[in-house]
Amino acid sequence: MSRADRPVLVVAAALVDDLDAPRRLLAARRHRPTALAGRWEFPGGKVDPGEGPVEALHREIREELGVEVELGAELPGPEDGAWPISTRYRLRLWAARTDGEPQPLVEHDALTWLEPGAWLSVDWLDADVAIVEALAERARLAGGLR
Numbered sequence: 001m002s003r004a005d006r007p008v009l010v011v012a013a014a015l016v017d018d019l020d021a022p023r024r025l026l027a028a029r030r031h032r033p034t035a036l037a038g039r040w041e042f043p044g045g046k047v048d049p050g051e052g053p054v055e056a057l058h059r060e061i062r063e064e065l066g067v068e069v070e071l072g073a074e075l076p077g078p079e080d081g082a083w084p085i086s087t088r089y090r091l092r093l094w095a096a097r098t099d100g101e102p103q104p105l106v107e108h109d110a111l112t113w114l115e116p117g118a119w120l121s122v123d124w125l126d127a128d129v130a131i132v133e134a135l136a137e138r139a140r141l142a143g144g145l146r
């Protein structure tokens, strides 16, 4: 597979209130592009050339939410640890927490902390629904996301 054909890696954070006993999950509402506007996602974005995934994640969260995060466990997906989200992109997701106050600075026009049992109550991007389900299951079964 040439570099051009290879899916682009997107990294994102499942921000929770507590990595050991997660109750609330942060969802972010996109305001662009038009096709995705109004849908909810995990904050994050594409890894730049020459950048490591974790480095990219800290950069994206700083740019998009204006906070520093502590990372917890990665939620591995079914394709070499990544989640297929479209033909062009695949996503790696880490649990995270912050002492800061996340703000919707660039990509998003709203943030919401989803309460326990209501993690699926917003209109997530299509590919994210299965990921949120897996995250909720993992948080419940493993007793945390550290």
Ligand SMILES: Nc1nc2c([nH]c(=O)n2[C@H]2C[C@H](O)[C@@H](COP(=O)(O)OP(=O)(O)OP(=O)(O)O)O2)c(=O)[nH]1
Pocket: 010, 011, 012, 041, 042, 043, 044, 045, 046, 047, 085, 089, 091, 107, 125, 127, 128
């Ligand atoms: N950030 C993020 N993107 C997701 C999620 N689920 C999902 O399908 N995607 C898609 C939406 C976009 O097509 C793509 C990520 O692109 P992005 O627009 O967030 O990347 P970026 O911040 O680097 O954006 P840009 O500077 O290139 O505009 O992955 C998710 O939970 N979080």
